Amino acid sequence: xxxxxxxxxxxxxxxxxxxxxxxxxxxxxxxxxxxxxxxxxxxxxxxxxxxxxxxxxxxxxxxxxxxxxxxxxxxxxxxxxxxxxxxxxxxxxxxxxxxxxxxxxxxxxxxxxxxxxxxxxxxxxxxxxxxxxxxxxxxxxxxxxxxxxxxxxxxxxxxxxxxxxx
Numbered sequence: 001x002x003x004x005x006x007x008x009x010x011x012x013x014x015x016x017x018x019x020x021x022x023x024x025x026x027x028x029x030x031x032x033x034x035x036x037x038x039x040x041x042x043x044x045x046x047x048x049x050x051x052x053x054x055x056x057x058x059x060x061x062x063x064x065x066x067x068x069x070x071x072x073x074x075x076x077x078x079x080x081x082x083x084x085x086x087x088x089x090x091x092x093x094x095x096x097x098x099x100x101x102x103x104x105x106x107x108x109x110x111x112x113x114x115x116x117x118x119x120x121x122x123x124x125x126x127x128x129x130x131x132x133x134x135x136x137x138x139x140x141x142x143x144x145x146x147x148x149x150x151x152x153x154x155x156x157x158x159x160x161x162x163x164x165x166x
Contacts, residue, residue, distance in 0.1 A: 036156070037067055037070060037071070037149065037152065037156055039154065040063070042146050045142075045146065046143070057139075060142065061080075061142070062081075063080075064102075064142070064146060065078075065084070066080050067149045067153075068102050068105060068106075068149070071105065071106075071109055071149070071152055071156075083095075083098055095128065096125065096128045096129065099128050099141060100121045100125045102145060103121030103122070103123065103125070104121040106120050106148045106149075106152070107121065110148075110152075113155045120144070120148065123144070127140055
């Protein structure tokens with residue numbers, strides 16, 4: 001985590017945390033943090049995943065889990081490390097459940113932003129199950145999930161605050 005202090009005024013100070021392309025603004029007088037998601041370049045993620053033989057894909061999944069936790073706003077969300085370890089220990093069975101729940105959450109957020117629910121949970125579930133036989137489909141789920149996160153990031157950033165420029 002990188003911490004920057006943008007400016008400090010006696011009444012107002014903002015601290016910026018950058019982690020997995022998320023920005024966190026802590027506003028003391030509001031006594032809360034505002035999370036700002038940043039879009040991820042999907043093509044670059046795909047290329048890096050193939051070039052690093054899947055190692056970047058694990059980091060990408062970690063970032064997507066962090067972003068989903070941020071979007072949910074649930075303080076009791078599972079740590080990305082725990083989700084990845086449970087997925088490894090259960091030979092991917094937990095990841096099927098997690099992607100299903102992530103799809104349901106993204107549908108719920110789409111409705112909150114006034115868009116139509118796309119039934120992502122069923123789509124992710126079917127693609128992940130078929131992905132056990134055709135592994136390339138798991139990459140399709142990553143792409144669809146990241147695209148949904150990018151759309152929510154655009155909507156959230158537009159409605160909350162302009163993105164910081166460093």
